[in-house]
Amino acid sequence: MISEFDEKNNCLYIQITEEIDHHTTEKIRRKMDNEITRFMPRKVVFDFSKVSFMDSAGIGLLIGRYKLVKMLGGIAEITNTSKNIEKVLEMSGIVKIIPIKELIK
Amino acid sequence: MKSKYDNEMELKFISKSNNEAFARVTVAAFVAQLDPTIEELSDIKTAVSEAVTNCIVHAYENTEGSIKIKATLLKNVVEIEISDNGRGIEDIELARKPLYTTKGNLERSGMGFTIMESFMDKVEIHSVVGIGTKIVMKKEIKKEENNEIIEEEKNALLN
Numbered sequence: 001m002i003s004e005f006d007e008k009n010n011c012l013y014i015q016i017t018e019e020i021d022h023h024t025t026e027k028i029r030r031k032m033d034n035e036i037t038r039f040m041p042r043k044v045v046f047d048f049s050k051v052s053f054m055d056s057a058g059i060g061l062l063i064g065r066y067k068l069v070k071m072l073g074g075i076a077e078i079t080n081t082s083k084n085i086e087k088v089l090e091m092s093g094i095v096k097i098i099p100i101k102e103l104i105k
Numbered sequence: 106m107k108s109k110y111d112n113e114m115e116l117k118f119i120s121k122s123n124n125e126a127f128a129r130v131t132v133a134a135f136v137a138q139l140d141p142t143i144e145e146l147s148d149i150k151t152a153v154s155e156a157v158t159n160c161i162v163h164a165y166e167n168t169e170g171s172i173k174i175k176a177t178l179l180k181n182v183v184e185i186e187i188s189d190n191g192r193g194i195e196d197i198e199l200a201r202k203p204l205y206t207t208k209g210n211l212e213r214s215g216m217g218f219t220i221m222e223s224f225m226d227k228v229e230i231h232s233v234v235g236i237g238t239k240i241v242m243k244k245e246i247k248k249e250e251n252n253e254i255i256e257e258e259k260n261a262l263l264n
Contacts, residue, residue: 019126021126022158023122053129053147053154054151055220056158056213056216059214063214083144084143084144091223092214092216
């Protein structure tokens with residue numbers, strides 16, 4: 001996971017660089033929560049361009065982070081998803097609260 | 106003894122979470138001989154990952170146990186059987202329901218069976234409390250390349 005904070009736009013950009021399953025989520029969750037609580041961004045963008053696999057553990061991970069971001073007064077977006085990942089995301093309905101957006105950078 | 110399938114394999118491993126990736130990649134490699142599309146292969150990997158995670162999180166509740174996968178190929182149908190000797194499922198109908206989870210505190214989404222059912226053609230759940238659970242999933246690998254060839258032939262004849 002690589003993250004970058006854009007101070008000007010108050011936006012935390014998180015690129016996930018590993019496959020997302022039950023095994024990997026705990027580590028990713030800890031790292032994400034550290035960054036989110038550190039910067040308290042107005043917006044968090046989850047970049048999926050480097051994610052080749054995600055199962056339902058990813059849904060739990062995203063819902064949990066969304067709750068944290070929202071509690072801190074921010075919003076969340078997803079970008080650069082592959083077709084397979086979109087399929088999992090859309091099935092869960094999570095895209096209604098964390099929309100999939102076109103790449104912004 | 107001659108197998109009634111075109112091919113079959115068995116895999117047995119302990120319920121460690123780093124075996125989730127091992128299991129789905131191994132099954133995908135086995136299924137690859139049917140020449141599936143990337144999407145079909147990804148569907149199978151996701152379904153296997155969900156089933157194996159259920160064994161680890163629910164059947165054995167993070168204690169050590171054994172997980173067995175048997176996969177068979179017959180014509181263009183893959184059948185995958187994933188079984189454990191864990192605690193079993195008390196209410197299968199409830200477990201199948203989207204968003205239902207007994208482990209919401211662990212950020213589990215409750216989408217495991219829903220994903221298995223929509224990514225595979227058929228999913229059977231057999232479970233006995235205190236004995237274990239067996240999931241049997243089937244998926245037909247569509248012969249898209251052949252369809253294209255047939256379409257081309259059709260077009261050639263029509264022209």
